[in-house]
Amino acid sequence: MRTARTRITLRNVSRTFIGAQGERIEAIRDVNLDIEDAFSAEGRDVGEFHVLLGPSGCGKSTVLRLIAGLDRPDTGEVLVNGERVRGPGRDRGMVFQKYTSFPWLTVEENIGYGLKINGVPPGERRQTVAHLVEAVGLRGFEKAYPSTLSGGMQQRVAIARTLALRPQVMLMDEPFGALDAQTRAAMQQLLLAIWEETANTILFVTHDVDEAVYLADRIYVMSARPGTIIEEIAVPLPRPREPSVKQRREFVELQQYVLACLRRAPGHGQVRVSV
Ligand SMILES: Nc1ncnc2c1ncn2[C@@H]1O[C@H](COP(=O)(O)OP(=O)(O)O)[C@@H](O)[C@H]1O
Numbered sequence: 001m002r003t004a005r006t007r008i009t010l011r012n013v014s015r016t017f018i019g020a021q022g023e024r025i026e027a028i029r030d031v032n033l034d035i036e037d038a039f040s041a042e043g044r045d046v047g048e049f050h051v052l053l054g055p056s057g058c059g060k061s062t063v064l065r066l067i068a069g070l071d072r073p074d075t076g077e078v079l080v081n082g083e084r085v086r087g088p089g090r091d092r093g094m095v096f097q098k099y100t101s102f103p104w105l106t107v108e109e110n111i112g113y114g115l116k117i118n119g120v121p122p123g124e125r126r127q128t129v130a131h132l133v134e135a136v137g138l139r140g141f142e143k144a145y146p147s148t149l150s151g152g153m154q155q156r157v158a159i160a161r162t163l164a165l166r167p168q169v170m171l172m173d174e175p176f177g178a179l180d181a182q183t184r185a186a187m188q189q190l191l192l193a194i195w196e197e198t199a200n201t202i203l204f205v206t207h208d209v210d211e212a213v214y215l216a217d218r219i220y221v222m223s224a225r226p227g228t229i230i231e232e233i234a235v236p237l238p239r240p241r242e243p244s245v246k247q248r249r250e251f252v253e254l255q256q257y258v259l260a261c262l263r264r265a266p267g268h269g270q271v272r273v274s275v
């Protein structure tokens with residue numbers, strides 16, 4: 001038997017920005033979200049993979065930034081582990097679409113950076129970094145600088161750097177959005193493999209239906225701006241997920257169902273169907 005624990009809660013959260021010409025941009029309106037993490041009968045955290053899916057500009061990054069504590073809602077509340085979010089914290093790690101490694105640090109220095117500023121002793125730091133370098137397939141590139149690496153490799157550095165701090169919740173904002181289709185597919189598989197091991201909660205943002213169904217245990221579908229959650233869809237496909245799952249009838253049916261939800265949404269915008 002599995003039990004659940006609420007990790008992230010958004011209650012009636014709205015956020016309006018003021019644009020460059022002084023115009024009001026209502027990004028999200030009345031977003032309600034309950035993200036639970038699953039635990040085994042023995043109380044072991046088995047993690048859940050949550051995906052926030054919606055058209056470009058619907059407010060996905062806004063939601064993620066609020067959960068990360070990088071922004072404040074105008075109305076409503078954002079809770080993590082039952083506590084109101086007041087700023088960034090070690091319980092949450094964020095991976096952005098843009099590669100965000102420090103260009104003046106090597107791969108291993110980037111991955112170990114958070115550990116260093118958190119006072120983790122050098123011996124333990126080296127061990128964690130070595131393990132993560134291995135996990136994300138960057139062995140042999142420890143001393144390389146990010147600018148010499150491909151986009152996929154740079155994103156692996158960012159994922160490893162975030163994982164190093166063992167956050168309870170990983171917030172990932174279209175991390176594979178800038179990658180070519182083949183690299184993207186490889187990164188999806190890599191992420192699932194790492195996640196099977198770390199078993200933390202992931203909230204992954206994408207506008208790609210195929211990516212959402214492939215990765216998720218649960219998909220939250222957002223409407224176009226002002227974004228709000230219009231549907232929650234469970235993805236009961238077996239794990240570990242091999243890429244061949246995409247050929248299964250259940251996969252294709254789920255994909256069709258998710259697309260229909262997006263099309264029904266008021267003012268539906270661009271959504272990528274598949275890669
Ligand atoms: N800091 C900001 N200032 C002004 N407008 C913003 C700001 N952040 C986001 N927006 C606007 O809010 C809307 C939602 O943005 P965003 O959350 O980035 O959408 P998504 O991530 O789904 O593409 C967009 O119209 C965007 O231009």
Ligand SMILES: [Mg+2]
Pocket residue numbers: 060061062173174
């Ligand atoms: Mg975004």
